[in-house]
Amino acid sequence: xxxxxxxxxxxxxxxxxxxxxxxEDDFTVIGNATDGQTALKEIVSLKPDVAILDxxxxxxxxxxxxNELRLTKQDLKIVILTTFARKTYFELAVAAQVNAYLLxxxxxxxxxxxxxxxxxxxxxxxxxxxxxxxxxxxxxxTPQELKIMKEFSQxxxxxxxADSVFLSNGTVRNYISSILSKTGTHSRIEALNVAKxxxxxx
Numbered sequence: 001x002x003x004x005x006x007x008x009x010x011x012x013x014x015x016x017x018x019x020x021x022x023x024e025d026d027f028t029v030i031g032n033a034t035d036g037q038t039a040l041k042e043i044v045s046l047k048p049d050v051a052i053l054d055x056x057x058x059x060x061x062x063x064x065x066x067n068e069l070r071l072t073k074q075d076l077k078i079v080i081l082t083t084f085a086r087k088t089y090f091e092l093a094v095a096a097q098v099n100a101y102l103l104x105x106x107x108x109x110x111x112x113x114x115x116x117x118x119x120x121x122x123x124x125x126x127x128x129x130x131x132x133x134x135x136x137x138x139x140x141x142t143p144q145e146l147k148i149m150k151e152f153s154q155x156x157x158x159x160x161x162a163d164s165v166f167l168s169n170g171t172v173r174n175y176i177s178s179i180l181s182k183t184g185t186h187s188r189i190e191a192l193n194v195a196k197x198x199x200x201x202x
Contacts, residue, residue, distance in 0.1 A: 002119060005031045005048040007039035007065065008081070009057045013104075017052065020108050027115070036060025040068055048076055050115055054104070055082040055089060063089065066096040077118045079111075094140045094182075100124040121171070123178035139200040140182045148175045149201060152188050 004027055008014040011034060018029045031046050033039035037059040043051050051069070053062030060068075066078045079100040080093050093101045099118040102111060103126050114124045125140075141149065151161040162172045180186060183194040195201045 002027050002050060002115070003030045003046075003048040004028065004050045004052060004115070005033075005039070005043050005046060006052045007033045007036065007043075007057060007062065008052070008054040009034045010054075017108075017111075021112070021115075024112060027112075034058075036062065036065045040065045043069065043076070044072070044074060047074070049119070050077045050079060052079045052081060052111075055080055063092045063096060066098050067092070070096055077115075079115065079118070090140075091138065102126045117177075121174040123181055125181045125184070127181075127184045139198070141179060141195070141200060145175055145179050145182070146195075146201060148172060149179055149191065149195060152176070153192055153201065 004021055006014055006017050006021075006029060008017060014032055014034060018032060021027045022029050030048055031042050033042060035058040036053075039051070039053065039057070040060060043065070051065075053065055055062045057065075062080050062082075066080065069076065069078065077099040078096070079102060080098045081102055081104040082089060083104045090101070100114045100123070102114060102124070106126065117124055139146075147165060148161060151164055156164065158172050158176070159169055161167075162169045165172070167175075176188065179191050180188075183191045185191045185194055192201075
């Protein structure tokens with residue numbers, strides 16, 4: 001059973017998210033907050049598997065909470081919900097190593113699917129958010145993701161990449177999924193084009 005904590009300052013949305021996620025057989029919501037400071041304190045105490053954080057809350061923003069959770073090495077997945085396609089927010093989300101960056105008004109089944117994916121090791125950035133602000137941001141890819149990208153730029157298969165970088169096939173697949181998500185693309189070729197256009201790889 002996956003334990004989830006929700007921090008959302010709109011009480012109606014907070015309650016709605018709790019009700020929806022509790023309907024899933026493998027999810028249980030163990031706590032809620034409407035401000036960032038309470039959320040941080042309770043997440044550290046309750047130790048959920050997943051924290052869903054609204055980007056703008058009283059006392060501390062969701063990104064400030066996420067950054068503090070990473071600095072104190074809390075072992076959990078972090079989902080940021082936002083209505084804002086802002087460059088600075090995106091850069092801060094990347095810096096805080098959030099596992100998912102999603103639009104607040106997106107369909108709930110997408111949120112459920114994204115939680116399952118991040119638990120499986122993937123990184124999910126909403127393609128609508130990414131495509132809006134990607135050209136204005138610095139490289140969101142990690143050194144390991146860039147290494148994987150350079151491998152598949154040579155036309156290598158997933159298994160060939162795995163053999164080359166001494167990782168499992170599944171781990172390489174997760175890296176590739178993360179690359180596609182962060183670049184807002186649906187194929188390796190599209191991802192390469194975005195990376196080359198922005199000067200992230202030669």
